[in-house]
Amino acid sequence: xxxxxxxxxxxxxxxxxxxxxxxxxxxxxxxxxxxxxxxxxxxxxxxxxxxxxxxxxxxxxxxxxxxxxxxxxxxxxxxxxxxxxxxxxxxxxxxxxxxxxxxxxxxxxxxxxxxxxxxxxxxxxxxxxxxxxxxxxxxxxxxxxxxxxxxxxxxxxxxxxxxxxxxxxxxxxxxxxxxxxxxxxxxxxxxxxxxxxxxxxxxxxxxxxxxxxxxxxxxxxxxxxxxxxxxxxxxxxxxxxxxxxxxxxxxxxxxxxxxxxxxxxxxxxxxxxxxxxxxxxxxxxxxxxxxxxxxxxxxxxxxxxxxxxxxxxxxxxxxxxxxxxxxxxxxxxxxxxxxxxxxxxxxxxxxxxxxxxxxxxxxxxxxxxxxxxxxxxxxxxxxxxxxxxxxxxxxxxxxxxxxxxxxxxxxxxxxxxxxxxxxxxxxxxxxxxxxxxxxxxxxxxxxxxxxxxxxxxxxxxxxxxxxxxxxxxxxxxxxxxxxxxxxxxxxxxxxxxxxxxxxxxxxxxxxxxxxxxxxxxxxxxxxxxxxxxxxxxxxxxxxxxxxxxxxxxxxxxxxxxxxxxxxxxxxxxxxxxxxxxxxxxxxxxxxxxxxxxxxxxxxxxxxxxxxxxxxxxxxxxxxxxxxxxxxxxxxxxxxxxxxxxxxxxxxxxxxxxxxxxxxxxxxxxxxxxxxxxxxxxxxxxxxxxxxxxxxxxxxxxxxxxxxxxxxxxxxxxxxxxxxxxxxxxxxxxxxxxxxxxxxxxxxxxxxxxxxxxxxxxxxxxxxxxxxxxxxx
Amino acid sequence: xxxxxxxxxxxxxxxxxxxxxxxxxxxxxxxxxxxxxxxxxxxxxxxxxxxxxxxxxxxxxxxxxxxxxxxxxxxxxxxxxxxxxxxxxxxxxxxxxxxxxxxxxxxxxxxxxxxxxxxxxxxxxxxxxxxxxxxxxxxxxxxxxxxxxxxxxxxxxxxxxxx
Numbered sequence: 001x002x003x004x005x006x007x008x009x010x011x012x013x014x015x016x017x018x019x020x021x022x023x024x025x026x027x028x029x030x031x032x033x034x035x036x037x038x039x040x041x042x043x044x045x046x047x048x049x050x051x052x053x054x055x056x057x058x059x060x061x062x063x064x065x066x067x068x069x070x071x072x073x074x075x076x077x078x079x080x081x082x083x084x085x086x087x088x089x090x091x092x093x094x095x096x097x098x099x100x101x102x103x104x105x106x107x108x109x110x111x112x113x114x115x116x117x118x119x120x121x122x123x124x125x126x127x128x129x130x131x132x133x134x135x136x137x138x139x140x141x142x143x144x145x146x147x148x149x150x151x152x153x154x155x156x157x158x159x160x161x162x163x164x165x166x167x168x169x170x171x172x173x174x175x176x177x178x179x180x181x182x183x184x185x186x187x188x189x190x191x192x193x194x195x196x197x198x199x200x201x202x203x204x205x206x207x208x209x210x211x212x213x214x215x216x217x218x219x220x221x222x223x224x225x226x227x228x229x230x231x232x233x234x235x236x237x238x239x240x241x242x243x244x245x246x247x248x249x250x251x252x253x254x255x256x257x258x259x260x261x262x263x264x265x266x267x268x269x270x271x272x273x274x275x276x277x278x279x280x281x282x283x284x285x286x287x288x289x290x291x292x293x294x295x296x297x298x299x300x301x302x303x304x305x306x307x308x309x310x311x312x313x314x315x316x317x318x319x320x321x322x323x324x325x326x327x328x329x330x331x332x333x334x335x336x337x338x339x340x341x342x343x344x345x346x347x348x349x350x351x352x353x354x355x356x357x358x359x360x361x362x363x364x365x366x367x368x369x370x371x372x373x374x375x376x377x378x379x380x381x382x383x384x385x386x387x388x389x390x391x392x393x394x395x396x397x398x399x400x401x402x403x404x405x406x407x408x409x410x411x412x413x414x415x416x417x418x419x420x421x422x423x424x425x426x427x428x429x430x431x432x433x434x435x436x437x438x439x440x441x442x443x444x445x446x447x448x449x450x451x452x453x454x455x456x457x458x459x460x461x462x463x464x465x466x467x468x469x470x471x472x473x474x475x476x477x478x479x480x481x482x483x484x485x486x487x488x489x490x491x492x493x494x495x496x497x498x499x500x501x502x503x504x505x506x507x508x509x510x511x512x513x514x515x516x517x518x519x520x521x522x523x524x525x526x527x528x529x530x531x532x533x534x535x536x537x538x539x540x541x542x543x544x545x546x547x548x549x550x551x552x553x554x555x556x557x558x559x560x561x562x563x564x565x566x567x568x569x570x571x572x573x574x575x576x577x578x579x580x581x582x583x584x585x586x587x588x589x590x591x592x593x594x595x596x597x598x599x600x601x602x603x604x605x606x607x608x609x610x611x612x613x614x615x616x617x618x619x620x621x622x623x624x625x626x627x628x629x630x631x632x633x634x635x636x637x638x639x640x641x642x643x644x645x646x647x648x649x650x651x652x653x654x655x656x657x658x659x660x661x662x663x664x665x666x667x668x669x670x671x672x673x674x675x676x677x678x679x680x681x682x683x684x685x686x687x688x689x690x691x692x693x694x695x696x697x698x699x700x701x702x703x704x705x706x707x708x709x710x711x712x713x714x715x716x717x718x719x720x721x722x723x724x725x726x727x728x729x730x731x732x733x734x735x736x737x738x739x740x741x742x743x744x745x746x747x748x749x750x751x752x753x754x755x756x757x758x759x760x761x762x763x764x765x766x767x768x769x770x771x772x773x774x775x776x
Numbered sequence: 777x778x779x780x781x782x783x784x785x786x787x788x789x790x791x792x793x794x795x796x797x798x799x800x801x802x803x804x805x806x807x808x809x810x811x812x813x814x815x816x817x818x819x820x821x822x823x824x825x826x827x828x829x830x831x832x833x834x835x836x837x838x839x840x841x842x843x844x845x846x847x848x849x850x851x852x853x854x855x856x857x858x859x860x861x862x863x864x865x866x867x868x869x870x871x872x873x874x875x876x877x878x879x880x881x882x883x884x885x886x887x888x889x890x891x892x893x894x895x896x897x898x899x900x901x902x903x904x905x906x907x908x909x910x911x912x913x914x915x916x917x918x919x920x921x922x923x924x925x926x927x928x929x930x931x932x933x934x935x936x937x938x939x
Binding site (some may be wrong): 015060119194320430667706 | 777788799807810812815816817819820822823825852853854856857861863867870874876877878880882887889892901904906907908910911914915917918921
């Protein structure tokens with residue numbers, strides 16, 4: 001058993017990608033295709049008082065300059081629906097397909113230009129004259145929710161999109177009984193997803209625009225499909241959405257965007273094939289961003305540093321619109337307590353609009369902020385009480401005997417949050433030992449004697465993974481014995497096809513190369529959810545596992561009838577059903593040929609046609625992965641520059657299907673978190689103009705800034721799904737910024753500097769050090 | 777707009793096409809010659825996804841005009857594997873070491889490393905990291921790419937073949 005599960009099988013995706021034969025959205029070339037670009041708002045908040053595209057329309061190669069009113073006849077609504085299952089309810093939070101009255105962030109799409117070439121489209125876009133009358137700009141979420149504050153859009157009465165209280169227990173009593181109360185204000189700034197491939201859409205218009213085939217670089221082809229059905233009022237059988245190879249998702253491709261509706265609508269209007277490929281500057285101004293949260297926190301502990309209560313306020317900057325139902329601040333507030341026992345908890349969550357790019361998921365989706373806030377508070381307790389930071393955590397970690405641990409909070413699906421498994425104390429202990437935590441103070445002292453400031457930091461994290469409600473998996477045996485797997489899960493570079501092929505091949509006793517995975521094509525997969533929330537291996541993997549098992553059983557049953565032997569006397573091996581004590585066998589392909597039927601011939605009694613099974617494995621529960629990270633840094637106190645010298649990462653994500661792929665997810669995730677800690681800063685000025693719109697201004701981490709990561713895995717199988725897996729796609733990112741900042745603060749402990757923000761850029765660190773030096 | 781006839785030798789094969797003067801080399805390769813293996817990630821010369829070799833020197837395909845490459849010898853990711861389809865040691869090492877996830881930065885990484893190994897057949901880890909510091913990967917955290925480069929260097933030294 002387990003020929004393939006747990007093996008680092010080479011990826012099936014690689015051969016094409018390595019030789020330049022990938023097929024990303026911009027690689028799709030259709031005949032007579034026109035190219036699109038958007039005229040975007042140059043103001044953060046303004047009324048549109050004039051629009052003149054007459055000259056632009058006359059420019060060479062230009063076919064059309066379309067506004068909201070031009071597209072209106074093609075659309076059921078000028079505004080994006082609140083979810084992919086549109087309701088008739090009016091909303092005042094979602095973006096518009098094109099904006100024609102009032103822009104509310106720089107980058108908001110105002111008009112669509114269509115030309116023979118992209119360059120000609122861009123020429124014409126720059127010639128479109130839009131007159132703006134400036135309106136008051138809301139730039140700071142903390143000042144924006146007060147009554148009387150200027151609003152981000154004049155349709156709103158208040159910038160407060162929503163206000164919730166998340167909590168349980170007797171919080172005030174806990175604080176009254178506390179030996180110590182520590183308080184801090186914590187800020188995480190926003191960054192971007194920055195897949196190296198930007199967004200893009202290609203539309204083929206067929207039969208006068210009555211049928212559309214849409215390729216989009218999205219994590220959510222089925223969501224886009226359902227949204228287009230509703231927005232374009234088309235029958236489902238006239239639409240097909242395909243996700244081609246995706247050059248990275250990282251969250252922003254989880255949203256369905258106005259551009260993804262505008263391009264298909266224009267293709268129908270003009271009955272032309274269209275292509276839109278976003279450029280990087282647009283990505284900076286129109287793809288969702290995340291992590292701007294301001295936390296005001298107080299933590300109550302007893303004399304032994306055991307947590308009694310935690311309370312505070314979380315102000316979440318939502319940007320100008322809410323492209324999805326707002327999930328991130330809820331994730332943050334419910335994930336805050338992480339792996340720790342917090343007997344009483346109360347968080348007031350304020351979700352506030354500003355005139356900035358709309359906010360939705362970037363790898364981690366609210367969890368990195370929660371981990372950062374909680375871990376910063378754990379360090380605060382340790383520093384103030386002069387205790388070891390790991391020891392403070394150990395005293396508060398949920399012990400293994402309390403598993404499954406029922407949190408007194410509910411997940412978004414409404415079910416109780418239950419940590420299903422994991423040994424957090426052992427996880428931390430193993431990580432500390434690997435990182436040499438005990439020896440570090442001596443090393444730090446020696447370094448300090450040489451004038452070097454080195455530090456070590458740690459952070460724990462818990463991540464709910466495998467979000468439902470289901471994912472689809474169909475396993476079908478072809479006439480030639482090859483296997484096809486169809487799924488609504490969406491590949492965006494993680495190695496989904498390889499992992500699903502391994503799971504399928506394990507059950508059917510074939511090689512992964514015998515299996516082809518078709519993911520993200522609505523024409524061949526009626527149902528699907530897509531890629532988000534570290535969910536696809538758990539959900540699609542379970543469906544494919546069960547479907548493959550069912551196909552194996554069908555093959556055995558069919559072979560039993562055809563060979564006239566008992567099913568017990570048969571075994572499936574190397575893609576053939578064999579009689580155990582003999583050399584007779586039937587191949588899966590041969591069985592598939594029989595089961596497809598032959599015109600006019602009798603079908604074998606009590607067998608079902610087709611050697612295939614579709615499963616939609618359902619779940620409402622999340623399965624919780626855990627991690628412990630330890631970072632070691634050196635700080636140049638004269639430059640404020642941080643070097644990450646060493647990094648040890650422990651992960652328990654249940655049963656590992658392909659350890660090589662898991663390692664890739666973990667290490668890549670940490671790199672993203674280190675970017676959040678030290679480099680990535682999406683800047684806006686006081687008029688909410690974005691000021692970091694190139695990779696020269698917004699720094700992505702490169703190879704020279706990273707150490708070699710050391711990883712440790714523990715496999716506590718999840719009891720909540722048939723393959724025992726937990727998700728891994730975001731777990732690497734979640735504790736990383738907290739671990740790095742903990743280490744930086746530790747390195748600077750001689751200056752008694754407290755760091756309460758990410759990213760901590762050299763200038764900020766330099767200023768903190770200078771201020772501390774001035775007073776000591 | 778007036779077009780120019782542009783001729784170049786791409787991966788050893790004579791190629792030609794018409795393009796307006798402002799067409800970048802990357803766009804010419806991708807959209808005129810339909811060699812879509814070279815990718816475009818930022819169009820301002822930072823991400824390195826569009827890196828190709830022009831007369832043996834690594835070049836940002838998004839920062840060079842196609843007309844500037846007229847008459848040049850251009851090497852792209854499509855030219856790395858043998859005509860029989862055997863992967864180049866760098867490509868094989870990327871597969872063995874999981875040096876790619878989404879694959880979008882990969883062509884630029886491979887081309888950059890091909891140039892490195894031609895100049896320095898036995899690079900240290902730091903030299904590899906330095907060589908690819910102009911290529912951004914959002915997926916891997918670079919570690920597996922570095923490991924792949926070192927594996928490929930070793931294999932090329934062992935077999936005595938040119939990168």
